[in-house]
Amino acid sequence: xxxxxxxxxxxxxxxxxxxxxxxxxxxxxxxxxxxxxxxxxxxxxxxxxxxxxxxxxxxxxxxxxxxxxxxxxxxxxxxxxxxxxxxxxxxxxxxxxxxxxxxxxxxxxxxxxxx
Amino acid sequence: xxxxxxxxxxxxxxxxxxxxxxxxxxxxxxxxxxxxxxxxxxxxxxxxxxxxxxxxxxxxxxxxxxxxxxxxxxxxxxxxxxxxxxxxxxxxxxxxxxxxxxxxxxxxxxxxxxxxxxxxxxxxxxxxxxxxxxxxxxxxxxxxxxxxxxxxxxxxxxxxxxxxxxxxxxxxxxxxxxxxxxxxxxxxxxxxxxxxxxxxxxxxxxxxxxxxxxxxxxxxxxxxxxxxxxxxxxxxxxxxxxxxxx
Ligand code: SF4
Ligand code: FES
Numbered sequence: 213x214x215x216x217x218x219x220x221x222x223x224x225x226x227x228x229x230x231x232x233x234x235x236x237x238x239x240x241x242x243x244x245x246x247x248x249x250x251x252x253x254x255x256x257x258x259x260x261x262x263x264x265x266x267x268x269x270x271x272x273x274x275x276x277x278x279x280x281x282x283x284x285x286x287x288x289x290x291x292x293x294x295x296x297x298x299x300x301x302x303x304x305x306x307x308x309x310x311x312x313x314x315x316x317x318x319x320x321x322x323x324x325x326x327x
Numbered sequence: 328x329x330x331x332x333x334x335x336x337x338x339x340x341x342x343x344x345x346x347x348x349x350x351x352x353x354x355x356x357x358x359x360x361x362x363x364x365x366x367x368x369x370x371x372x373x374x375x376x377x378x379x380x381x382x383x384x385x386x387x388x389x390x391x392x393x394x395x396x397x398x399x400x401x402x403x404x405x406x407x408x409x410x411x412x413x414x415x416x417x418x419x420x421x422x423x424x425x426x427x428x429x430x431x432x433x434x435x436x437x438x439x440x441x442x443x444x445x446x447x448x449x450x451x452x453x454x455x456x457x458x459x460x461x462x463x464x465x466x467x468x469x470x471x472x473x474x475x476x477x478x479x480x481x482x483x484x485x486x487x488x489x490x491x492x493x494x495x496x497x498x499x500x501x502x503x504x505x506x507x508x509x510x511x512x513x514x515x516x517x518x519x520x521x522x523x524x525x526x527x528x529x530x531x532x533x534x535x536x537x538x539x540x541x542x543x544x545x546x547x548x549x550x551x552x553x554x555x556x557x558x559x560x561x562x563x564x565x566x567x568x569x570x571x572x573x
Binding site for chain 1: 492493496497499500522523525526527529530531532534535536538561564565567568572573
């Protein structure tokens with residue numbers, strides 16, 4: 213399909229939107245509505261994070277939010293220029309930024325999981 | 328529409344001639360009011376009786392050619408279809424007539440539509456067929472025709488283009504009209520160039536630049552939903568890629 217560009221990027225943005233709706237709902241429900249509303253300690257969070265569900269929810273939240281947010285930022289930047297070289301530079305730069313942020317966030321989560 | 332008990336209407340109209348003026352000004356005229364008068368009639372009164380140098384576009388005077396699209400009392404409207412009484416009934420006390428915003432002014436209410444027409448031409452707004460011509464005509468069922476009903480109503484007035492923030496910032500953006508028209512051909516059962524058309528619009532200068540702001544839909548005097556057509560383009564582009572279209 214000659215001329216088509218950015219199709220998968222856009223599709224992933226839609227997929228992460230659905231993902232975010234799911235994991236954010238779980239996240240907010242667990243945080244604000246489920247169980248007793250006692251003050252949580254780091255140890256409590258750590259215990260909760262050791263279950264597969266919460267590992268998936270929290271890593272999912274991290275990945276989806278990063279992709280969705282950075283894709284939005286890219287869209288704002290591209291509103292001002294669609295020059296091929298700039299688009300490439302912006303895309304590479306934001307992937308790098310997103311990857312670093314993901315590793316950083318993942319390390320923080322792993323620390324919590326270890327307790 | 329019930330009669331208005333007024334004799335004159337105050338008309339404020341944008342004036343600017345880039346060749347002679349350093350900045351724009353607003354001229355005020357009190358125009359005799361007659362029942363059924365449209366904004367275009369009021370402009371004609373100024374042109375014929377007060378100031379023959381006022382420039383504005385018009386042609387059909389019945390909402391078909393799209394030439395008279397202007398920004399009237401804060402809304403995109405066709406001057407020939409907008410009754411003065413209606414504007415007053417909205418709560419306005421006078422008429423404010425401006426050119427289509429965000430487009431270069433050639434003179435007064437006449438704007439430069441070059442980019443709009445170039446984008447329109449770029450999407451090949453004509454039927455492309457790959458089969459032998461039929462003896463009489465290419466038939467469409469009522470259901471097939473229904474898919475394009477809304478979009479063929481477009482009169483190319485440029486209001487949607489003028490109202491779109493992505494057009495204001497993105498010099499290369501196709502704009503809502505060209506994309507809506509692309510979709511119109513993509514879903515036309517008689518056209519054989521859907522894949523090429525999707526390729527032309529499914530990129531950073533096309534569909535992905537639409538942020539679903541809906542300004543175009545609100546601006547359209549023919550009530551066409553360009554945003555939904557653009558969403559249709561996005562969906563069909565993804566579907567074509569997933570099918571492995573080349
Ligand atoms: S879609 Fe509506 S606003 Fe846009 S050019 Fe056509 S008639 Fe005018
Ligand atoms: S003069 Fe043709 S649409 Fe108004």
